Amino acid sequence: MIKRVLAIRHDKIGDFVLYWPALCLLKTAMPEASIEVFVAPAVQALAEACPYVDHVIVDTGDDKAITEKFIARKYDAVIVSCSEFRIYKMVHHLDTAYKLAPKHNWYQYLYRHTADARYKTGEPCWRGGCMLVEHFLTQHGYQIPTLPQQYWDMSAEREKWQSYYHHQGDEKLIFAHPGTGGSSGSLSPADFARLLININRKTRVNCKFVLTFSGDEERLAQEIFDKLDQESVKVVMAKPLSSLAYFAKSIVAADMFIAGSTGPLHIAGLHNIATVGFYAGRRSAPIVRWQTLSHRHKRLSYTPPIGKKTGRNMALIDFNAVEKDVVAYLDTHYA
Structure with missing residues (x-):
């Protein structure tokens, strides 16, 4: 009987969020087992808040100390979703019979157990993590559960967080996050x-815009705030929260989340919130690959024309089409 499983996903915030479906499969299929994760420091608080995780080990960079922690936990199985030679060197010391890695890069030949984690054309990238877990469950005689309609139910706290963001009356809170984590393009503050401003002018919905930010993005948010305030648009600067987990929980207050930064967009997707995402124009179809976990009709996505000279120029996005789509969504669902 498997009592303890280690899942390794030690990369960016958005990548960890898109691993929640895989963790959900594990925990649902094996409710009595301890599902544990190895994550990057920036993700620790969010991993600890994840309802499918029982224990978190943080990547401190001290491989010897991390290996000792792995050994002490006495895992029955290890699933390496983020495969690197460094990771192999840490886990090969473990007295664990089943270690599963994806079939890519040359390190796959170092593992006894491997599985295809290449999601098909037209599928989102989060399917890769699920494919590994599905292989693991099948190999061990577990049924593969049905994924839920929503991965994080924070509805009991929605009113509290709406109050935090100064919600009043029939207002709909439209969150907007400037800047980018690097996987996508960045809209200029002016655009x-x-x-x-145009969405607010054209929709029949009573909107209040909430500008979220972190670090250097505050300057961008302030520039947007000033422009909206000059046009008498209702807008607030989000008061920074003490941890990523609190910020992630607070997004339950949103009625829509608009961003070019995939991390916050993916967190909004956990709550099944309507997302408006801006992605670089690449032939690899980032709109599909990096799609949020919100339901299909709640995902509005845009890119500039595909090409080396145009793909990163977010000013080339058809903003008239964006305005039309967003206003139609708001008026259909909230007016």
């Missing part, structure tokens, strides 16, 4: 502000 972002103009988009929000």
Whole structure:
């Protein structure tokens, strides 16, 4: 009987969020087992808040100390979703009979157990993590559960967080996050502000815009705030929270989340919130690959024209189409 499983996913915030479906499969199929994760420091608080995780080990960079922690936990199985030679060197010391890695890169030949984790054309990238877990469950005689309609039910706290963001009356809170984590392009503050102003002018919904930010993004958010305030648009600067977990929980207050940064967009997807995402124009179809976990009709996605010279130029996005789609969504679902 498997009592303890280690899942390794030690990369960016968005990548960890898109691993929640895989963790959900594990925990649902094996409710009595301890599902444990190895994550990057930036993700620790969010991993600890994840309802499918029982224990978190953080990547401190001290491989010897991390290996000792792995050994002490006495895992029955290890699933390496983020495969690196460094990871192999840490886990090969473990007295664990089943270690599963994806079939890519040359390190696959170092593992006894491997599985295809290449999601098909037209599938989102989060399917890769699920494919590994599904292989693991099948190999061990577990049924593969049906994934839920929503991965994080924080509805009991929605009113509290709406109050935090100064919600009043029949207002709909439209969150907007400037900047980018690097996987996608970045709208200029002028384009972002103009988009929000036009949406507010054209929709029949009573909107209040909430500008979220972290670190250097505060300057961008302030620039957008000033432009909206000059046009008498209702807008607030989000008061920073003490941890990523609190921020992630607080997004339950949103009625829509608009961003070019995939991390916050993916967190919004956990709550099944309507997302408006801006992605670089690449032939690898980032709109599909990096799609959020929200239901299909709640995902609005846009890119500039595909190409080396145009793909990263977010000013080339058809903002008239964005405005039309967003206003139609708001008026259909909230007016």
